[in-house]
Amino acid sequence: MTRRITDAAHLERLRAELQAARDPARKAIAVCAGTGCVAYGSRKLAIAFRDAVAARQLDVEVRATGCHGFCERGPLVVVFPSRVFYQRVQVGDVEEILDRTVARGEVIDRLLYADPTTGRKYVHEDEVPFYAHQHRLILGFNGKIDPESLDDYIANGGYRALARTLTSLLPEQVIEAVTKAGLRGRGGAGFPTGRKWALCRQALGNPKYVVCNADEGDPGAFMDRSVLEGNPHGVIEGMILGAYAIGAREGYVYVRNEYPLAVERLSLAVAAARARGLLGNNILGRDFSFDIQITRGAGAFVCGEETALIGSVEGNRGQPRFRPPYPAQSGLWGKPTVINNVETWVNVPWILDRGADWFAGIGTAGSKGTKIFSLVGKVNNTGLVEVPMGATLRHIVFDIGGGIRDGRAFKAVQTGGPSGGCLPAEMLDLPIDYESLTAAGSMMGSGGMIVMDDRTCMVDVARYFIDFLLEESCGKCVPCREGLTQMSHLLHAITEGRATDETLAALETLAPVVQDASLCALGQTAPNPVLSTIRYFRDEYLAHIRDRRCPAAVCKSLITYSINDQCTGCMVCARQCPEHAITGERKKLHRIDPAKCTRCGICLSVCKFDAVDVR
Amino acid sequence: MIVNINGRDLLASPEETLLQVARRNGIAIPTLCEHAGLEPWGGCRLCVVEMTRGAGPARVVPSCLQPAEDGLRVETHTPRILRIRSVLLDLLLARAPEARRIQDLALEHGVKRTSFVPRTDPDKCILCSLCVRACAAVGTQALGTAGRGAAGRISLPFGDDASACVGCGACALSCPTGAIEMVDRGSERRIWGRTFQRLRCPSCGAPTLTREHAAHLAARSRLPPESFGPCERCRREQASRQFLELVGK
Numbered sequence: 001m002t003r004r005i006t007d008a009a010h011l012e013r014l015r016a017e018l019q020a021a022r023d024p025a026r027k028a029i030a031v032c033a034g035t036g037c038v039a040y041g042s043r044k045l046a047i048a049f050r051d052a053v054a055a056r057q058l059d060v061e062v063r064a065t066g067c068h069g070f071c072e073r074g075p076l077v078v079v080f081p082s083r084v085f086y087q088r089v090q091v092g093d094v095e096e097i098l099d100r101t102v103a104r105g106e107v108i109d110r111l112l113y114a115d116p117t118t119g120r121k122y123v124h125e126d127e128v129p130f131y132a133h134q135h136r137l138i139l140g141f142n143g144k145i146d147p148e149s150l151d152d153y154i155a156n157g158g159y160r161a162l163a164r165t166l167t168s169l170l171p172e173q174v175i176e177a178v179t180k181a182g183l184r185g186r187g188g189a190g191f192p193t194g195r196k197w198a199l200c201r202q203a204l205g206n207p208k209y210v211v212c213n214a215d216e217g218d219p220g221a222f223m224d225r226s227v228l229e230g231n232p233h234g235v236i237e238g239m240i241l242g243a244y245a246i247g248a249r250e251g252y253v254y255v256r257n258e259y260p261l262a263v264e265r266l267s268l269a270v271a272a273a274r275a276r277g278l279l280g281n282n283i284l285g286r287d288f289s290f291d292i293q294i295t296r297g298a299g300a301f302v303c304g305e306e307t308a309l310i311g312s313v314e315g316n317r318g319q320p321r322f323r324p325p326y327p328a329q330s331g332l333w334g335k336p337t338v339i340n341n342v343e344t345w346v347n348v349p350w351i352l353d354r355g356a357d358w359f360a361g362i363g364t365a366g367s368k369g370t371k372i373f374s375l376v377g378k379v380n381n382t383g384l385v386e387v388p389m390g391a392t393l394r395h396i397v398f399d400i401g402g403g404i405r406d407g408r409a410f411k412a413v414q415t416g417g418p419s420g421g422c423l424p425a426e427m428l429d430l431p432i433d434y435e436s437l438t439a440a441g442s443m444m445g446s447g448g449m450i451v452m453d454d455r456t457c458m459v460d461v462a463r464y465f466i467d468f469l470l471e472e473s474c475g476k477c478v479p480c481r482e483g484l485t486q487m488s489h490l491l492h493a494i495t496e497g498r499a500t501d502e503t504l505a506a507l508e509t510l511a512p513v514v515q516d517a518s519l520c521a522l523g524q525t526a527p528n529p530v531l532s533t534i535r536y537f538r539d540e541y542l543a544h545i546r547d548r549r550c551p552a553a554v555c556k557s558l559i560t561y562s563i564n565d566q567c568t569g570c571m572v573c574a575r576q577c578p579e580h581a582i583t584g585e586r587k588k589l590h591r592i593d594p595a596k597c598t599r600c601g602i603c604l605s606v607c608k609f610d611a612v613d614v615r
Numbered sequence: 616m617i618v619n620i621n622g623r624d625l626l627a628s629p630e631e632t633l634l635q636v637a638r639r640n641g642i643a644i645p646t647l648c649e650h651a652g653l654e655p656w657g658g659c660r661l662c663v664v665e666m667t668r669g670a671g672p673a674r675v676v677p678s679c680l681q682p683a684e685d686g687l688r689v690e691t692h693t694p695r696i697l698r699i700r701s702v703l704l705d706l707l708l709a710r711a712p713e714a715r716r717i718q719d720l721a722l723e724h725g726v727k728r729t730s731f732v733p734r735t736d737p738d739k740c741i742l743c744s745l746c747v748r749a750c751a752a753v754g755t756q757a758l759g760t761a762g763r764g765a766a767g768r769i770s771l772p773f774g775d776d777a778s779a780c781v782g783c784g785a786c787a788l789s790c791p792t793g794a795i796e797m798v799d800r801g802s803e804r805r806i807w808g809r810t811f812q813r814l815r816c817p818s819c820g821a822p823t824l825t826r827e828h829a830a831h832l833a834a835r836s837r838l839p840p841e842s843f844g845p846c847e848r849c850r851r852e853q854a855s856r857q858f859l860e861l862v863g864k
Contacts, residue, residue: 300763317760321657322657322677322680322681324682470764470765471764472763472764473763473764473765474763474764475742475760475762475763475764475765475766475767476656476657476658476742476744477657477658477659477660478658478659478660478703478706478707478741479660479699479702479703479706481742481764481765481767482703482706482707482709482710482765483702483706484765485765486706486709486731486732489731489732506730506731509702510702513698513699513702513703516663516675516695516699517660517663517675517699517703518660519657519658519660519677
């Protein structure tokens with residue numbers, strides 16, 4: 001099993017054997033084993049399928065796959081060869097699926113996905129609007145393979161790009177291909193990957209290193225996690241190709257320890273690749289050696305910044321330093337280092353397998369390929385979404401995301417993580433690429449996308465993100481550490497009804513200084529959520545400041561709860577109120593004592609008669 | 616190579632930073648976290664300047680870290696830079712209202728009192744890390760930064776373990792804001808909660824290094840501890856006497 005793969009021809013023979021042993025018509029059940037589905041109990045579900053298949057002595061393969069992306073509907077199950085797609089599958093459904101769908105080819109209506117707005121049901125995965133509108137280059141692979149099986153990766157074309165590259169391309173040609181493909185860093189800044197590699201290859205210094213940045217830390221973002229968990233060999237293959245291109249023998253994956261499943265699967269994959277000679281000395285019998293070590297990060301957000309990450313790998317404080325020198329010139333232990341994000345690495349094998357022209361054919365003039373977004377917030381379909389660069393926000397939020405939850409109105413979408421900007425409805429037709437998002441006052445970031453509805457207070461959103469970034473600031477430079485402290489004070493003053501027009505003016509004076517003077521991208525981009533909300537939602541700021549009113553009824557200091565005449569006197573709210581602020585007799589109008597009310601909102605959520613008002 | 620600063624073409628070498636080139640030519644740029652004997656840090660950001668490369672846009676960079684390059688155009692006192700400096704000093708004044716150096720610099724930049732919310736627990740320390748870097752340069756590494764961000768603080772290991780401190784005083788002497796208390800009384804020195812005994816100069820009797828500091832230097836230099844015995848003044852006198860004897864012969 002663990003025989004070393006001696007050369008490229010051996011790899012192809014092995015692939016042919018593996019593919020021949022697979023019958024495409026064979027019955028199989030794919031259970032998603034991504035983090036979301038695991039949390040919903042998909043591990044137990046896969047075991048239940050395996051036990052039931054064994055008990056009935058069926059010839060059915062049960063496969064635990066990587067994340068399919070539609071995490072909200074988990075656990076997800078796909079039945080092959082018919083490709084029937086079931087969602088929210090429970091252990092109790094196992095027998096029925098085997099009896100009806102696997103044995104007789106029937107479809108179980110109850111387990112199908114129904115569109116929340118139209119009610120229409122869909123039988124196959126690729127028909128579900130959430131998937132049908134995507135271009136699932138990277139994520140498509142996740143659902144196909146068992147991330148814990150190297151054979152599965154090889155059978156699906158894995159390491160083919162590596163074998164071809166090592167036998168037919170010079171390192172410079174690899175760099176040329178990546179440059180021509182137009183691949184740009186997926187970690188946030190969008191630096192051209194080929195140029196970074198060329199700089200590192202030309203840099204003096206030995207040894208050289210490649211690093212995979214898997215320190216994904218944006219609240220609500222989980223695309224890198226899903227790729228690492230679902231397709232670890234794709235990342236490894238990308239790193240081997242990068243190492244070959246720049247002339248490195250050692251690589252590091254810096255992954256946060258809060259991603260236990262990613263660490264586990266990556267460790268398994270590295271060990272498997274090493275056992276088969278795809279990592280280590282003389283890879284595929286060539287004069288090229290490379291190995292990967294995994295470094296676990298302790299979860300500091302700032303360690304996703306490349307110079308802080310390098311410091312952390314070296315065992316120092318995770319603090320950014322000034323560039324130049326850039327890591328490509330002087331990185332890990334002062335040696336030339338290429339650092340790329342997980343999603344960037346996993347794109348590399350595709351470029352070398354399918355060709356630079358093919359890759360450059362996807363996307364826009366300046367931004368090539370696909371981008372994975374983590375679509376969360378008040379949309380109907382939350383999950384991981386992969387679209388070609390240049391897709392519009394409207395396409396993602398409405399066609400894929402299925403529009404806003406509970407029929408509410410769209411208000412804003414925040415792109416690019418905590419230091420991204422909030423874009424209003426007028427910007428929905430913006431084609432998403434690196435330049436357009438920056439011009440609109442936001443950024444690509446690593447691909448977080450948080451959708452907000454009309455019940456979201458934009459000032460409160462800005463306050464939340466500034467507080468998050470203040471908490472995560474490393475504290476090295478004054479504008480970020482002290483500037484964010486003061487921006488937080490100012491925003492709290494606004495949301496708590498203590499602000500004047502000067503408060504807003506102070507924010508507008510301070511924010512550009514934090515942008516201009518901060519040491520690293522954390523501080524330089526931190527004012528984005530504030531400046532973009534002031535730019536697009538100034539009225540809302542003014543309502544807080546001048547009218548002491550929160551239009552979205554979110555900011556607790558500025559709202560009051562009251563009971564209107566719809567009240568039937570059912571007493572539910574009075575019983576649930578933790579402060580005993582609600583009084584009234586049975587079947588008579590109730591009353592809220594504003595002095596006792598802490599504005600927790602429990603009465604609003606328990607009232608069945610729309611009798612609670614918030615203003 | 617030539618760097619243009621404030622309209623003047625100045626000779627520079629690639630090993631120099633913009634701050635060094637400017638200072639060498641009498642152009643004053645304020646700094647707080649910089650020390651000529653230590654590696655630049657880039658934390659206080661007061662030394663920012665506007666830099667233009669070719670036809671590119673003017674960028675704000677810290678001059679203490681930006682290496683000189685041929686053809687760079689640099690402006691050290693534009694309205695944008697002055698605004699950044701005054702806002703930074705305004706922010707620092709909110710943190711360290713009692714620090715003399717901050718008060719003076721702020722006043723020079725037109726800030727009399729902070730426009731921001733002052734800290735409820737004013738701290739003279741501005742986390743510039745000069746003390747930590749000086750301590751590391753001495754070779755003791757008795758100090759570090761604990762905590763993160765606004766909650767960061769300069770600290771001994773585990774908050775109170777001063778066992779690695781040799782009482783050299785480099786931290787207190789390098790601190791720009793007087794945040795580190797060091798008290799010398801007779802041959803006694805108190806710093807970081809520890810009391811050190813200072814050696815006395817064998818010729819004049821003035822207190823010199825602490826016993827621990829002399830031992831530390833001796834161990835690092837492999838010279839006998841006595842070589843660090845005489846005080847600065849006596850050592851100079853000795854040297855001049857030797858020189859006089861040499862010339863006299």
